[in-house]
Amino acid sequence: MVLVEYVLALNNTQCSFYNLSKLKKRLQGNQLVRMIERNRKTGSEVVGDVPWGSHFCQFYQTPEDLTDILVPYFSAGLENNEFCVWVTSEPLNEKAAKAAISRAVPDFEQYLKKGQMQIVPHADWYLKDGVFNSQRVVADWVNKLDQALTQGYDGLRVTGNAAWLEEEDWRAFSDYETKINKAIGKYRILAICSYSIDKCDALKLIEVAAKHQFALIKQATEWELIENPNCKRAMEALLESEAKYRSIFESAKDAFIVFDSGGNILEANPQAIKLYGYSREELLGINAQKLIH
DSSP: OOOOEEEEEEOSSOEEEEEHHHHHHHHHTTOOOOSSOOOEEOSOTTTOEEOTTOEEEEEESSHHHHHHHHHHHHHHHHHTTOEEEEEEBTTBOHHHHHHHHHHHSTTHHHHHHTTSEEEEEHHHHTOGGGOOOHHHHHHHHHHHHHHHHHTTOSOEEEEEEGGGOOGGGHHHHHHHHHHHHHHGGGSSEEEEEEEEGGGOOHHHHHHHHHTSSEEEEEETTEEEEEEOHHHHHHHHHHHHHHHHHHHHHHHOSSEEEEEOTTOBEEEEOHHHHHHHTOOHHHHTTOBHHHHHO
16 A cells, blocks of 8 residues: 655644645745644643633732733743733833843843844733724734744744723723634634733623633632633533544554644654654654655
8 A cells, every 4th residue: 555645734724735745845935834733831830731822811919910920921932932922011011021031031131132022011012003993903913923923933922911901991902802712713822811800890800701711810829720611611622623633643544744834743643653664752853854855
């Protein structure tokens, strides 16, 4: 039997099967993206690893609450080749955010110099021309992701603090959160939205939590995770779908390999291992171009 080599190439909205013999030119153009997106580290033991498209919120009271979650969150993103954007607001401004992460991340200045992280005030991101426009902000996030992927980053990791919101802005921002929560699953983006408990009454707390997949809140000295039941059911369905995919992938009669935008092999099924004569451990990490030449 002749084994045929295929990969599945994904972008944000489409997927296609390619025969490797026809893929060589595309490989050399470094345009392939991952078929299997592995979970991303959040830097939080409470949250653990999450898939791309995760959108959650943090309720905080003090600047220390913010840095407790956001500093390890961005540390993990920088370490794992993600483009990071921190949109600040009081009580933690640009200068304080930069100081906090600089203390935790070795050579943080190098990340800033090469442009892997941006720390921007809320007025420059949410209130361009002094007006909050939800469609523009959503489009700006997508454009920022496109820039990150073009530059070779795995995806986009962001946070925004809603402390700047005035009462008259609340409804528009709530609608924006709804749009983000519906759309983010299509993209390689992780997002944390931070809300001050002191600025939210009980109804607002419930509303905010409902527009995110889960919420982080501090009880005494410990952070706790509160899941959105609807999102939990969706995640369980996704995990079931992934298990079905894994079964098909492993039992396929054809050889499948999965590789990242640089051509480095991330996964291979048993037929691929048989075809190339490597052990699985040896095959993972090899650049796919080596198998073609």
